[in-house]
Amino acid sequence: MSRLAFHCRHAYASGFVLDIAFEIGDGVTAIFGPSGSGKSSTLAIIAGTLKPQQGQVRLGQRLLVDTANKKIVPPERRQIGCVFQDHLLFPHLTVEQNLRYGFEASARTQS
Amino acid sequence: MSLNPFSIDDWQAIRLSLQVALIATAGSLPFGIAVAWLLARRDFWGKWLIETLINLPLVLPPVVTGYLLLVAFGRQGWIGKSLDRWFGLQIVFTWKAAALASAAMAFPFMVRSIRLAFSGVDVKLEQAARTLGARPLDAFATITLPLARDGIIAGCVLAFARSIGEFGATIMISGSIPGETRTIPLEIYGCWNRPGAPNKPGGWF
Numbered sequence: 081m082s083r084l085a086f087h088c089r090h091a092y093a094s095g096f097v098l099d100i101a102f103e104i105g106d107g108v109t110a111i112f113g114p115s116g117s118g119k120s121s122t123l124a125i126i127a128g129t130l131k132p133q134q135g136q137v138r139l140g141q142r143l144l145v146d147t148a149n150k151k152i153v154p155p156e157r158r159q160i161g162c163v164f165q166d167h168l169l170f171p172h173l174t175v176e177q178n179l180r181y182g183f184e185a186s187a188r189t190q191s
Numbered sequence: 192m193s194l195n196p197f198s199i200d201d202w203q204a205i206r207l208s209l210q211v212a213l214i215a216t217a218g219s220l221p222f223g224i225a226v227a228w229l230l231a232r233r234d235f236w237g238k239w240l241i242e243t244l245i246n247l248p249l250v251l252p253p254v255v256t257g258y259l260l261l262v263a264f265g266r267q268g269w270i271g272k273s274l275d276r277w278f279g280l281q282i283v284f285t286w287k288a289a290a291l292a293s294a295a296m297a298f299p300f301m302v303r304s305i306r307l308a309f310s311g312v313d314v315k316l317e318q319a320a321r322t323l324g325a326r327p328l329d330a331f332a333t334i335t336l337p338l339a340r341d342g343i344i345a346g347c348v349l350a351f352a353r354s355i356g357e358f359g360a361t362i363m364i365s366g367s368i369p370g371e372t373r374t375i376p377l378e379i380y381g382c383w384n385r386p387g388a389p390n391k392p393g394g395w396f
Contacts, residue, residue, distance in 0.1 A: 129318040155321040156329075162322040164315055171316075172337045185333070186324030 084109075088125055088135030088145070098122070098132075120165070127162040128155030156189050203370050204378035211286060211374055212354035215293035216347050219301060223346060227305035228331075232314075246299045248360075257292055257363025264291065264364065288365035289372045293354035301350040308342020309335065 082103035090098045098118040111119050124130035125145065126137060131152055137145040139160075144153045169178050197205070229235075230242065248256045264271040264282050274280040282288050312335050320330035336343070358376040365372035367381055 124318075127318075127322050129321060154326075155318070156324045156326050158322075159324070160322060162319070164319060166315075168313075168315060168319050170320075170334060181320070181325075181333075182323035185320065185329060188329055189324050189326050 083140060084126075085136070085138040086122070086126070088122075088132040088137065090121065090125070090130070090132040090134070123162070127160050128153065128158050129162075156185070159186075200369060200373075201378060204373055204375050207286065207289075207370065207372075208355055208374040208376075211289045211293055212351050215290045215297060215354045216301075216351045218290065219294040219298055219350065220343075220347060223298065223301040223305055223350075224336075224343070227302045227346075228309055228335075230302070231306045231309035245302055248296050249299050253296060253357070253359025254363055256295060257360030260288075260292060260295060260360060261364045264288070283364055284366050284368065284372065286365070286371055289357075289361050289374060292360035292364050293357045294350075296357050296360050297350035297353040300353055301346040304346030304349055305339065305343050308339035308346075311342070312338045 083105050085103045087101040088098065089100075092098070096116075096118075098121050100118060100122055111122060113119055121130060125132050125135075126139075128144070132145060132147065134147050135145060136143070136147070139158075142153070143151065144158060145151070169175075170181065173181065226241070226245065230238065251259075261283060262268050264274075266272065266275060266281070266283070271282060274282065280287075282291060316334055316338070317330050320334045321327070325333065355374075356376060357374070358380070361372065361374060362377060362380075367373045367377045373381065
C-alpha cells in the first residue's frame with residue numbers, strides 16, 4: 081500500500097483550480113513546478129491548513145480528508161510537521177518558548 | 192479660594208464618569224474582540240450590514256443614537272421589555288444606561304483598532320501554531336491575541352476616552368440624575384444651565 085494517497089480538487093475564487101492526484105511510497109518525495117501551479121496548496125491540504133472542496137487524502141492507514149463523508153482531521157490532530165517557505169518564528173516568544181511551543185500546544189490538545 | 196477646586200457634586204460626577212467609562216470599556220471588550228476578529232478574518236453574507244450598524248454612531252448625531260437606544264432599551268422597547276420580563280432588569284435612567292450609551296458610542300473606535308491589529312497578524316503564524324498541535328482557540332489565545340495586544344490596548348484607551356466625554360446619547364437614555372447618571376460632561380452642562388448666576392464647575396477655572 082502506498083504511504084500517501086492524495087486526490088483533491090479545489091477551486092479558488094480567483095478562478096484557479098487545483099486538481100491533483102498522486103500516490104507515493106516511503107522515502108523522500110520532491111514536488112516541483114512553476115510558481116502558482118499549486119505546490120504550496122498541495123502541502124497545505126496535507127498539513128490541514130487548507131480544506132479542499134473535494135477529495136481524499138490518506139496517510140498510511142489514516143484517512144485525513146474524505147469530503148464524501150464530510151471528514152476532515154483538524155491540523156492539530158494530524159501530527160504532521162511543516163516547515164514554511166519563510167523562516168517563521170513566533171515573534172512575541174523567546175527562542176526557548178518557540179522551541180517548546182509544539183510540545184506544550186500538543187500536550188494541551190491531547191489532555 | 193479653597194485648595195479643593197471641585198465641589199462634592201463635581202467629585203461625584205468624576206467618580207461616576209470613571210466608573211461608567213470603565214464598565215463600558217470592559218463590558219464591550221469581549222464583543223469588540225469577537226466582532227473585530229469576524230470582520231478581519233471571515234467573509235460572510237451580511238458583513239456589510241454589521242459594519243454599517245457598528246459604525247452608525249460615528250455618522251449619526253449622538254442624540255439620535257441615544258434616541259435609538261431609548262427606543263430599543265426603553266420599558267416598551269423590544270430589548271428593554273424582554274430584559275424587564277426575564278431578568279427584572281430596568282436600564283433606562285440608571286447608570287447602566289449611561290454605560291450602555293458610552294459603550295455604543297465608543298464601540299466603532301474599539302472595533303476599528305482591534306480589527307486592524309488582527310489584520311496585521313500573519314495568518315501563517317496561526318497556521319503554524321495549528322500544525323504544531325494547537326486547537327483553534329488555543330492558537331488564538333497564545334498567538335493571535337498576544338501579537339494583537341498593542342492594538343487591543345489602543346482600542347480600549349480610545350473607547351475609554353470616548354466614554355469619558357459622552358454627552359448626547361447619555362442624556363437621552365439616562366437623563367442627568369446626580370450621583371446616578373450625571374457624568375462629567377452632564378455636570379458641566381448642568382452647572383451652566385441652572386437658573387440664576389452661572390455656578391462654575393471646578394472653582395479654579
